[in-house]
Amino acid sequence: MAIKGGDLAKLLPKRKGCKDCGFPTCFAFAMKVASGAEDIDKCPHLDPKVKEQIREMLAPPILPVTLGKGERALTIGEEEVVFRHEKTFYHQPGIGVLISDKESETDWERKLKAVLEMTFERIGRILRPDLAVLWAESGDEGKYLELVKKASDASADLPLVLMAPLDLALKALEVCGKDRRPLIYAVTKADLDGYFPKLKEAGVPVAVKGGLEELPEVTERLKAEGMKEIVLDTGSRNLWEVVKEQILLRRAAIKQGFRPLGYPTIVFPCFMADDLEGQYMAASALVTRYAGIVVLSDFVPEYLYPLLTLRMNIYSDPRVPMTVEAKLYEINAPSPDSPLLVTTNFALTYFAVAAEAEATKVPSWLLVQDTEGLCVLAAWSTGKFNGETIAMAVKKLGVEEKITSKKIVIPGLLARIKGELEDELPGWEVVVGPREASGLSSFLPEFAGRG
Amino acid sequence: MAQWKVPVEAYKGRILEVTIGRGSKAVKIGGENVFAFNQTFDEGQWPNSPKVAVEVWDREPLGWSEGILKVYGDSVKDPAQWTKKVVDELSPDLLFFYLISTDPNEEDRSPDEAARVVKAAYEAAGGVPFIVYGVGNDSKDPEVLRKVAEALKGENLLIGPAIKEDYEPIAQAAKDFDHCVSSQAPMDINLQKEMDVKLSRILPKEKIVLDPLAPCVGVGLEYGFSIFERQKHAAVSFGDEMMQMPMLANFSFEVWKTKEAKENEKMGIMWEEMTAMAYLVAGANILVVRHPETYRRVKGMIESYKG
Ligand code: SF4
Numbered sequence: 001m002a003i004k005g006g007d008l009a010k011l012l013p014k015r016k017g018c019k020d021c022g023f024p025t026c027f028a029f030a031m032k033v034a035s036g037a038e039d040i041d042k043c044p045h046l047d048p049k050v051k052e053q054i055r056e057m058l059a060p061p062i063l064p065v066t067l068g069k070g071e072r073a074l075t076i077g078e079e080e081v082v083f084r085h086e087k088t089f090y091h092q093p094g095i096g097v098l099i100s101d102k103e104s105e106t107d108w109e110r111k112l113k114a115v116l117e118m119t120f121e122r123i124g125r126i127l128r129p130d131l132a133v134l135w136a137e138s139g140d141e142g143k144y145l146e147l148v149k150k151a152s153d154a155s156a157d158l159p160l161v162l163m164a165p166l167d168l169a170l171k172a173l174e175v176c177g178k179d180r181r182p183l184i185y186a187v188t189k190a191d192l193d194g195y196f197p198k199l200k201e202a203g204v205p206v207a208v209k210g211g212l213e214e215l216p217e218v219t220e221r222l223k224a225e226g227m228k229e230i231v232l233d234t235g236s237r238n239l240w241e242v243v244k245e246q247i248l249l250r251r252a253a254i255k256q257g258f259r260p261l262g263y264p265t266i267v268f269p270c271f272m273a274d275d276l277e278g279q280y281m282a283a284s285a286l287v288t289r290y291a292g293i294v295v296l297s298d299f300v301p302e303y304l305y306p307l308l309t310l311r312m313n314i315y316s317d318p319r320v321p322m323t324v325e326a327k328l329y330e331i332n333a334p335s336p337d338s339p340l341l342v343t344t345n346f347a348l349t350y351f352a353v354a355a356e357a358e359a360t361k362v363p364s365w366l367l368v369q370d371t372e373g374l375c376v377l378a379a380w381s382t383g384k385f386n387g388e389t390i391a392m393a394v395k396k397l398g399v400e401e402k403i404t405s406k407k408i409v410i411p412g413l414l415a416r417i418k419g420e421l422e423d424e425l426p427g428w429e430v431v432v433g434p435r436e437a438s439g440l441s442s443f444l445p446e447f448a449g450r451g
Numbered sequence: 452m453a454q455w456k457v458p459v460e461a462y463k464g465r466i467l468e469v470t471i472g473r474g475s476k477a478v479k480i481g482g483e484n485v486f487a488f489n490q491t492f493d494e495g496q497w498p499n500s501p502k503v504a505v506e507v508w509d510r511e512p513l514g515w516s517e518g519i520l521k522v523y524g525d526s527v528k529d530p531a532q533w534t535k536k537v538v539d540e541l542s543p544d545l546l547f548f549y550l551i552s553t554d555p556n557e558e559d560r561s562p563d564e565a566a567r568v569v570k571a572a573y574e575a576a577g578g579v580p581f582i583v584y585g586v587g588n589d590s591k592d593p594e595v596l597r598k599v600a601e602a603l604k605g606e607n608l609l610i611g612p613a614i615k616e617d618y619e620p621i622a623q624a625a626k627d628f629d630h631c632v633s634s635q636a637p638m639d640i641n642l643q644k645e646m647d648v649k650l651s652r653i654l655p656k657e658k659i660v661l662d663p664l665a666p667c668v669g670v671g672l673e674y675g676f677s678i679f680e681r682q683k684h685a686a687v688s689f690g691d692e693m694m695q696m697p698m699l700a701n702f703s704f705e706v707w708k709t710k711e712a713k714e715n716e717k718m719g720i721m722w723e724e725m726t727a728m729a730y731l732v733a734g735a736n737i738l739v740v741r742h743p744e745t746y747r748r749v750k751g752m753i754e755s756y757k758g
């Protein structure tokens with residue numbers, strides 16, 4: 001629900017010939033503020049109440065929440081659309097591991113190590129999980145505080161969720177420190193009278209737990225106390241019920257502009273299935289449907305890696321083509337006399353070519369030329385993929401020093417550039433390859449066999 | 452405080468109901484006038500839950516992971532026995548029968564032979580509906596699929612893929628022998644629409660299923676996910692009649708081609724399961740999976756939904 005400059009202008013003082021904000025009219029200023037280019041503070045003549053009202057209008061429909069600090073800080077919320085194709089999703093959900101104070105210390109250590117150290121690399125990006133959810137399950141306060149101590153000692157900036165009765169969570173906050181900004185989980189309607197001003201003074205994000213009808217009342221109260229960093233939990237623990245609620249919450253915030261529900265969410269696949277496999281499947285559905293924090297009972301690489309990859313996919317910006325690094329890739333351990341294939345840096349093209357070439361077991365080199373993410377034909381028709389650009393990439397990437405075969409295979413769709421590439425690369429044999437990557441399965445073995 | 456009104460929406464479009472197969476095991480897909488898994492909002496109806504097909508080849512599989520081969524054992528040496536084994540083990544909603552041997556660049560099996568193999572497998576399946584796919588070669592597929600269609604006349608298979616280069620003879624074969632056809636436009640909504648217009652001049656819209664291609668996790672899933680969502684929108688929210696056919700998400704082949712799945716079966720299963728979950732949420736009406744574990748799990752997930 002982007003705010004319109006015209007609506008905003010109606011609230012400005014409209015002083016004749018004022019220009020104190022640096023703009024000729026209130027209206028001109030309002031347009032800039034609405035687009036986010038100017039801050040409303042630049043108008044000195046606003047009534048504080050009106051200013052607050054304007055700030056509220058300008059706030060994103062789903063408020064941001066930041067947990068942790070430093071390099072590991074996690075920001076969620078600030079989403080603007082219901083479907084990623086309408087624009088893009090912004091903040092990837094945090095992926096958390098649940099650690100119970102009932103578990104053994106060995107498990108605590110193992111899980112903390114996992115959340116801190118499990119990392120994966122994919123197309124040049126580092127994928128890793130985000131946070132630890134510390135659960136007071138045992139009822140033994142001492143034990144819980146011990147767990148909190150252990151987790152905060154393990155890393156100074158790992159985002160934490162303190163999942164405990166509020167009294168205990170507030171004690172735990174003293175153990176781990178407020179400035180690491182953990183999330184207190186959770187405030188319910190029943191807590192509203194007993195925990196002010198304590199909760200407000202804590203100054204950290206809080207989760208609110210309650211049914212959809214109940215949540216607005218609680219968030220409004222927190223807001224009235226000046227607390228804005230709020231995370232919602234509808235309390236449901238059945239996957240499809242949660243999916244439904246996630247959709248309703250997103251619609252409420254984006255389509256209805258209903259502020260009391262305009263906060264990011266936390267969901268618990270760890271309580272939705274009996275085993276890890278089921279949990280991760282549930283988590284994958286929730287990553288596609290708006291979750292802000294996703295909690296699993298354990299991290300295993302075989303499940304975590306696909307989940308983090310899916311998250312990267314769903315949160316990639318549909319307005320920007322997906323690319324891979326433009327460089328010389330090695331397929332099946334090539335030697336200097338292996339052939340050279342060339343393609344674009346549009347990720348889908350690269351994946352298809354690399355997978356097909358790899359499957360043939362024939363050693364080869366793959367030169368990925370930067371086409372700004374355009375596929376073969378689109379890149380060619382805009383002058384980003386032709387004899388000249390390929391020859392430039394060959395020279396720039398030092399291909400000639402590495403490859404003595406002097407054989408270069410171009411995509412079949414670009415048969416027409418054979419001549420120009422031969423002119424640009426004297427001494428190279430230019431071969432027209434298959435039109436589709438799938439053709440490599442028969443083309444490459446034959447080509448390699450030919451010698 | 453402002454009162455909250457639950458944001459229930461109403462849409463003007465409805466997905467067509469398509470039946471695949473014949474007799475008591477025929478499956479119905481589509482028929483919904485809501486997005487996937489939204490029926491609980493009382494927004495509309497979602498009469499047919501998504502169905503899951505299991506991938507079978509017309510020859511012994513190459514490079515399939517051990518866990519799958521262990522379940523099917525020696526049966527995979529013969530497509531009919533393999534088919535029967537899958538039916539016995541999983542009672543799948545449908546079988547996805549892939550005519551990989553007809554690829555002219557490889558084995559180049561003849562259309563007559565292909566039809567014989569499909570028929571034998573179909574007869575072993577005890578009435579489980581078949582999706583029969585050629586390799587996507589526009590000169591070979593029409594011949595092969597015509598023979599298949601003829602050999603199983605009236606069995607109401609889903610045959611395909613009909614692509615822009617060969618949709619005409621394939622749709623004609625489906626019409627002549629009473630089958631459904633899949634309309635494949637590689638992640639291109641405009642082309643999809645164009646194809647649908649042309650196909651619907653040859654046979655009824657209730658005989659068409661859309662196959663926009665379904666890339667898997669890590670290899671372009673986001674494109675497929677958004678194409679599925681956009682097509683479902685066009686059909687349901689905007690009432691675009693040329694988008695109102697149910698959608699097929701055929702990703703098993705791509706999943707098991709990834710390095711991750713090939714090197715680590717446990718990860719491969721999850722790769723396939725998560726891809727399945729994403730397309731379920733995005734609105735697929737049929738999924739194609741390969742691993743028996745994926746089949747059981749995904750079915751379980753669909754069944755756990757109580758609309
Ligand atoms: S400073 Fe305020 S009152 Fe003056 S012109 Fe700008 S917006 Fe209007």
